[in-house]
Amino acid sequence: MVVVGGGPVGLMVAGELLTRGVSVTVLERLTEPSDTIKAGSISGRTVEVLERAGLGAELAEIEQRIMAAVAKPARGGGRPGARGHFAGIFKLGFTPEELPVAMELLELRPRGLFEAGEAGRASIGRPMMIMPQLELERVLDRWVARLGGTVRRGAEVTGVVADDDGVTVTLASGEPVRCRYLVGCDGGRSTVRRLTGFAFPGTAPTMTGHQAIVELTGADGLAMGWNRTDTGLMVYGPFPGRVLTVEFDGPPADRDAPVTAAEVQASIRRVSGVDVTVTAMRTGTRFTDNARLADGYRRGRVLLAGDAAHVHSPFGGQGLNLGIGDAANLGWKLAAVLAGDADETLLDSYSGERHPVAERVLANTRAQLALLRPDPQSAALRDLFTELMDLEQVNWYLTSMIGGLDVRYASDGHPLLGRFCPDPGLVTADGSVPLAELTTDRAGLLLDLADDPAVGAAAAGYAGRVRVVTARATNVGDLTGLLVRPDGHLAWVADGTAPADLAALSTALTTWFGPARRSPCR
Template sequence: MNESFDVVVAGAGPVGLMLACELGLAGVSVLVVERLDEIDPTIKAGGINQVAAQALYRRGLLPAMVAEQSAALSRMGVPAAAPGGAPQRPPFIGHFAGIMLGVDLVDFDHSSFADLGPAASVYLVPQQSIEAVLGRRAAELGVTVRRGVELTDFTDDGAGVTVRLGDDTVRAGWLVGCDGGRSLVRKRAGFDFPGLDPELTGHQAVVEMTGAEGLRPGWNTTDTGMYVHGPTPGRILTVQLDGPPADRTAPITAAELQAALRAVSGVPVEITAVHSATRFTDNTRQVTEYRRGRVLLAGDAAHVHSPFGGQGLNLGVGDAVNLGWKLAAVVRGDAEPELLDTYTTERHPVGAWVLDWTRAQVALMRTDRRSRELRAVMTELLATREAATLVFRKISGVLHRYDLGGGHERVGAAVPDFELSDGTRLGRYFADGAPVLFDLADSAELRAVAAPWRPRVRVVTAKAAVPGELTGMLVRPDGFVAWAADSGGRYGLESALTRWFGPAA
């Protein structure tokens, strides 16, 4: 053992790479280990919500995301921009248990969608594209990523973690498991992982087939399950509610996919080639705590659920940006390890909501008479503007907030991306991953309070382009508001600075 790092991250998926970028941005030495030699080409998440889009935007990655989205839309035969140059939106903007949400039904003038800024136009970025962008960014930040290397064991001795990588070992201050739903890190560390067992078998694949003219496009409910055909050529998804697969690890064959698609569609298709395929279930489990000693979990390692509603990737990115700045502060000595306890208290409720959200969708997918009647009621409700808007507000993440205390309505919510009088937007001030105090009323008193925390906390003095009541706002590196005021006062600011960014210098 002759190498040491501040943090070892197991897994180079989007969660592990996002976390590594957050740590690298803060000057923390990071080693990412990944058993796969290259990015997994298997069909996975195809889009992101506002939580993930805003996080990537704040780190300066929006142009790369826009380019990847344009390429994805092109593959679907959809222009990247609507007539007049406005961002293009698909006819459907999401679904609940396969009940589609029409884009024309969603009220985008709702206050929840105000001040989202340019990131609001980003939604269709495939997981592999995100991994590629984050991989390049990690390299720019000097993060060490080793592929074809598998973590096999580790020992947490209280002062650090000795990590075994095959025949080699490295020493780390902290270990973070971002190694997926079957996480070895979670199992070896002994995290409790309660939840519900699966009751369905799902397949998602990109195939070549004959007889597909009998398949209806989009989501379809039948007497034997559900299936999806499109929107990209050859893409299929099937859901059978007759129990979990006998062996989730067995190779997926054309015959298996063909049998599943025929069973739920009743169409005698013949699958002649398989380009990408995966199985999934509705197994829903979540660890009771996200940290044990010097070992932490993020993404699917901490919570597993069905892919319905497309929340998994977004949930993992949220974990990474919440944990990254806190772990970096502890590594640098700017904060005590107790700061990491807020990682669980803030992220566990969000994960629990996602699990409940996916369970509810499975209940609506069942084929018994009562479930069918309930689905009919939900279909009728989601055809209304009010219900479609509410569901999209939830799945887009704009309703998400943390319970951070404090009396102001913005505390615990994501920072709005409104424009300042100099033409800049708030989101551009987070590219270096530092916390920011926005002095929106040119208050010498506010700046004096923050002075002992500089340069750890950047102070930006600028007025809003559209004047409002907000005069000051302290924003954490993850983009969530820690303190705000509607008057020129500074009450509570010193306490918030100390709570989140350590004692004054």
């Protein structure tokens, strides 16, 4: 297997494959990881995905170190009770005091829905985690190394030719690399996407943004946090020296030109009206609201993930989470095909499930840009939107959309089917067990919550692919059985109102894990 692109998404794909015994080589154009400032946090859903890959403790240690170095936490920075934002309107989420009432008003407990442990946290999901993209990339790089993966830096791809049996990748050096499947995770200007015929339709950029870590003088007049002005958007903080500006005067003249301190300084002055001086810049980048989505995520033996498949503005901090979600969805499916446990049709479900998720992100980032524009019409719309966000239903709708909590890979059946499975509060004969401790082998997980031998027997032909655990659960109401896919989404639900539907369980096992294997004769 070859993955092109050694950023967080490419490394996540590689790790998902390596944990399942697939040999992987990652080809990365850059000789060293880029220290350009990018995403600064990951959503609670992404935290859960990474915890279930066994990376939770390492990530928590990094966040604690970062937070200890910051005198004042980020406004809306994801600590319990803090507000998230939509277009810089910091009203998303509920405080612990608001949550019980909000849960009742929102009617988030249809029959069989997970009961809300800790005043609703289990249903609403984990808080976001402060995690700069570079730190996450380092964690994933170490993970891939521990698993025996190979990351070849300075390996620029210049050619991709696919055939019925595999893919030949040509490097700038002229070296050919042969693989059975190729996953392009090489960013918004993906060489893999361009060379393999994926269309990339969307909307052209309308604004220019800058984000940088700088040293400033004359900054006393800058207001902390998000501030709309007559000329754009200015964000100052929450970390020392972090600035972000947005000007709605079209895209940059030269997206590829080096970002200079003078350029950032001029943008700050234009947007804020404060005559600051940038005396030093540690890192800086430009961005736009260019929003495009590949017409599909698979062309035969070539697949796309992350920014290679979709690009959009950074508002809401959704891009990194969207890419990690792609990797979690694709990795186990590709490994199953490579192992011969499933046929190639399983890979079609990757595009079928993830493409609509990206469409939704592109739509809401375009909406956020509309609310941020400095014209009077947008200001009036923003005022109305701010009032609407005080309604619990609107608040929950936006909170779940930005956090990816509303993703569902099913269109009918039980309301939990296709949704991500939060920790059910499992208690086994050995005591309480976090769900993350049962998923580090990256297999599927069949939870028998009613001590029904027939449930476990249905998975008898899936040894090594599906782990069966008999337990009691404290956060699942009347549910008596759950089949959790390796990406954390539910493939089968027994709600306790009738005997477990074993035929439906058998269908789900075959659909997602391939045919059962006969036990060897003794």
